[in-house]
Amino acid sequence: MTTEAAGAVGGPGWNPAGDLHQLFAYHFMVNAFRAGTVVAVVAGVVGWFMVLRRQSFVGHTLAVVSFPGAAGAIWLGVSATAGAFAGSLAASLVIALVPRSGSGAPSSEESAVIGTVQAFALACGVLFVSLYGGFLDSLTGLLFGTFLGISDSQVVILGAVGVAVLGVLAAIGRPLLFATVDADVAAARRVPVRVLSTVFLVVLGCTAAEVSQITGALLVFALLVMPAAAAQQLTARPAASLALTVLIGLAVTWLALGVAYFSIYPVGFYVTTFGFAAYLLASGARWAVGRAGPIRAGRLRGAPA
């Protein structure tokens, strides 16, 4: 898939402006950048909350479930995007049924449930692929991401869902942050912790399905976790790290799409590599700052002063 794109346009030249022009010469590439931008912003914001809530494992599972959703949709002959959303939403509701133990890391019972849901969902994906009968090309695309063939209507769907997700988060952001940082005190102050957590799971499910449209079901972490993890290394102030998360996510996505366009290797590899590099750089910067002066970071994480 990527091979065809690279073969059609040739490699990057010495003229950056010419390369940029070439990058946007095709409509599919413009669509890829549009979709990537939407996905990066939504993933950054939701991922920031997810990292704070320590729900990475859940996020990974919800993302993975988009694969059987999409594979089942292709088998049934309906839109793969719709299938991905349906799969992730269904899984987020199943996981919401399991009682959550405070705001810490998941209990062993809970993680067993999540792991089982994840493996079973992937197994269903295999079943759908087998029932549909051999489409190995789109299988790698579903798993490891592709930026080819994103249609105008897909961009519209991604945009609409993205706006809805951001709207919901804007509405519940403050109480959610409160419930995340100290669930017990929030519950005592009559913040509906349980409802908030369910709503957030649904939001997370939508986001995971969105991100999987670009990075593939298996590499959603690249945009969901890595930018947020990098930003939270750099600053502890909520607003600043949220903004930084979105910026890092955008940079990673644009860079990855740009490089993948000229390369024969899958876009998922570039997204994960650039995201991981951002995380390493942020950790290095924090370490350097920590050596230079007293660390003021960590207030959000509840580290002792």
Add this chain to the structure above:
Amino acid sequence: MMVLLVAPLSGLAHFLDHPFLRSALLAGTFIAVASGLVGAFVVRRGQVFTGDALSHVAFTGALAALAFGIDLRVGLYGACIVFALLMAFLGRKARADDTVIGSVFAWILGLGALFLSIYTSARSGTGGLEGNAGVNVLFGSIFGLTPTQAVVDSVVAAAVSVALVAIARPLLFASIDEPVASARGVPVRLFGYAFFVLLGITAGEATQVVGALLLLGLLAAPGGAAQRITARPFVALWVSAAIAVASVWAGLALSYAAPRVPPSFGILAVATGCYVAAVGVSSLRAARRRRAGRDTGGPAPAPVAAGISILD
């Protein structure tokens, strides 16, 4: 399907007529025992996420070996064991949280995608087989095992099972109450490392049965179900192994009866079914106990309460 329903015994004879099914059954059984035993500990120690991370490593290791033209198993076991040790080390040193684990392993999976792409593009034009290599690693190819491979896998799995049973008692102590165990002179660190090595080998083995992406199910579902069924840890160990074996057998039979159903799906479907059934049974039991407690007007019966306080 009909044969199996009408005459189970002759159906079984047919089933065992095929050499590839004999290999699958042999390797599958031993690997299931190992996965069940290890899985019980994975769930008990709350390390399901580690198992998830290892599944990514398994994929990338196997694909890297293929891309560089060496035997798939070398990469598979090598990567799993090295990274299991690394995680045991990091978990001790820096208390790596799930954000770090998640970031590292997402990147490793991305590398796997790169190796898959290198491997497939290096061999393009030779037919559809090389595309299957990636799929086989991801989703398992238990019907593709040769008799020799099956024997090797079985021996390795048996060794893992024996080793785990040998260290089960102190490991359980260390898993349930680490500070007390270490105060009593149990080498907690050593057992942690040993367990991670066994987990890595099991991950490599299970990858060949159900695939890198699904091995988590073979670890978490039997372990989780067993923990629901019984409060006694040693019983849970064997219940977990039994569930895993039953899942593999039933899954293979299902896939044999309905050829369009991949064996990995059959195995995972049965394992998940067992887990759901265990959750149902245990919540029924809990409801009945609660009702009984309310009728007598007293608290729950003492032995049960004691068992729970030990385990949670």
